[in-house]
Amino acid sequence: MTSVSKTSASVTSASMPSATFDFAPLLPAGLPAPAAKWTGLAKYSFVGGNNDPDQVPVEGLIDAASAVLHREGKTLATYGLASGPQGYRRLREFLSAKLKRDASLACSADDILIVSGSLQALDLVNATLLARGDTVIIERDSYQGALNRLTRLGVNTVGIPLDREGMRMDALAAALADLKSRGITPKYIYTIPTVQNPTGTIMPETRRAELLRLAQQYRVPVFEDDCYADLIWDGKRPPAIYAMSTSGGVIHIGSFSKSIAPALRVGFIVAPWEMLSRMLALKTDAGSGALEQMVLAEYCAPHFATHVPKLTRGLRAKLDTLMEALNEQFGTSAEFEEPKGGIFLWVKLPDNVDTLKLYQAALAAGVSINPGPEWSTDKTYAGCRLRLCFANPSHDQIREGVAVLAEVCRREFGVPARIANVEQAARTSI
């Protein structure tokens, strides 16, 4: 190449075509649709894993930031601090103690990988185990972020129905047998056993044991997503599935998004080193954010155990407001099971309601909801269902938002038939 002359340099930059560069011909097939410009949160926002702004422990985080930066701020000069690529060691040590105390899960700091939110955990587990065309088992109604990832990866999902105790083991056994008869080994069984998203159920210990037995029988790993497990009204939870396994065929993930603040983007993975070392090799981001890890470790070690019950009391009160508002505005048209924890309610409306259409109409009226089909492998079953998150809006916003939602739903679908109160009737008649 060195012998090429520079004749082309005689063309000056003034002659450069000024037409706008067109990237479109360069884009590969299969890209998702471009994102729309962000236009702000809805006035009444019942979506996303957002939390209660008044419950962010701001003063505690300030003190923690000050203390940890005074002591260790200089370590920010090094990627991965002085703790290596698995994440800030004090945070892993806190998690080791917390998991033992809360989830009966015995693991050391070396068994934990800190990640940028549990979404990165999903990405790393998927990248380690999945190829296009693979099959996984998942709860029929499940986390949208997990479902979307599997769709994008071209992975087949088998949805297992749930009851009040979570994933149904009869259906799981049947699905495993059916897949085996077709020569398919699913790559994992993904479950949110402790405050299931979106149904809010908690899988009892006996069913966890049955799940493990089936998983071991069919040699399928269990992928346990425990990211809501801290938010239980009575604070009591069964042992983690990871803790109950005798074979080590479980990958466990969790997060600080729900217990402290979602914008911090700190989650974690607990897994056998055989898998952790694979995920670490795929985690090519030079570490997750150090300041957030440091501040969380400094705050959580002394305060986590007292902060969480206070947080859940506030969330429980908001749930009560939401259920009251639904009963008042929708009457018997809205059916739901009272969840044992979490930040969301999974609601069934009458069969003629299409929650994808309701979502559009409600958004135009300033209310955002999660339409059921986006949170389920069974779009028909979930067609009249929706998820309502109650942690972020205030009590007043919950009441007002549900009233607006009922108004929109009645206008679009004729349900709820009856208006809850005179003031509401007067407002809608204007």
Next chain:
Amino acid sequence: MTSVSKTSASVTSASMPSATFDFAPLLPAGLPAPAAKWTGLAKYSFVGGNNDPDQVPVEGLIDAASAVLHREGKTLATYGLASGPQGYRRLREFLSAKLKRDASLACSADDILIVSGSLQALDLVNATLLARGDTVIIERDSYQGALNRLTRLGVNTVGIPLDREGMRMDALAAALADLKSRGITPKYIYTIPTVQNPTGTIMPETRRAELLRLAQQYRVPVFEDDCYADLIWDGKRPPAIYAMSTSGGVIHIGSFSKSIAPALRVGFIVAPWEMLSRMLALKTDAGSGALEQMVLAEYCAPHFATHVPKLTRGLRAKLDTLMEALNEQFGTSAEFEEPKGGIFLWVKLPDNVDTLKLYQAALAAGVSINPGPEWSTDKTYAGCRLRLCFANPSHDQIREGVAVLAEVCRREFGVPARIANVEQAARTSI
């Protein structure tokens, strides 16, 4: 599935096989090798983009954390804060002003996407433009993280040699013509024009114009990685290539890793909305770490312009120590161009030195270096070259580390032939 009986539940968990679960049969083809357990930094570490621990503005970051959390801490309850998915608005506003001032780059906060370090920027640009089998143009000697990503994606790289002014335009023109003659449109031209990694060169404005002219002529986007651009000894830099483009066919990325602290993991992308909206759709991580964005914005707005010159003076002094130590220990065996900024030196040793072997031998002696072949598309050319990062070790560590490296190199390859001083000779004769 609902009709399946629960006969299998009669098998108790006591009969569960206790053998360790074997994940190996489930792993897809093409995974990278598992990570090794981390064993700590080398005693004399000349690798990685680590910075000077004494130059982390710890007190300023503490004050910033306290101020911004007092004012806006509650917003941590919401994913993406109140700023939407492109990142904390005040940080984007700071960047907009900074890029205008330093790089003559006019863009608004809406043209900027905050990401988790410039590595995520590389991932997003690659995911938006590249498919397996594609071709990209890259500087022959380039950033290992960029090269590794392209290898993993199965993308072909055409390496363009550099001279003291960066990527050579005669070679670029020849490569573009050659590819065109073979019907190949490269997906982008990746360049680190401002303190090139690893050569430390700065591409002058005239050459940037020529690069843009060629890119436009062949309809190839320019991917400008400016992550070292703040660290220039005299503080003067040419306009960003992005700023000079009249067509908009440039994607610009940058980082706070080098100017503030690498462990913070905050970078950014500036691109036309056509591309930014595509990257945003692929950024499914629910936002980058908010606390780090908030603290950076609060610290940088008043302090960035005074912090950086102080930082570069310190780096420049460490570079002097490194060059003196190399001259003293290696004499004429070590050849290098004095870089105009940055945190690394690209060193050529005699042709018989294999820096991949030197790397192994030096590591055993407590010195870590970046062997040239990992930083180049031309493994032969780079076989006797190495990259030495000088920001993290102290002046004493630089002197001692280079002495140990010279000792190892002489032992393994017979160069440098002459020992620098008597004390050194005495030590090696033990």
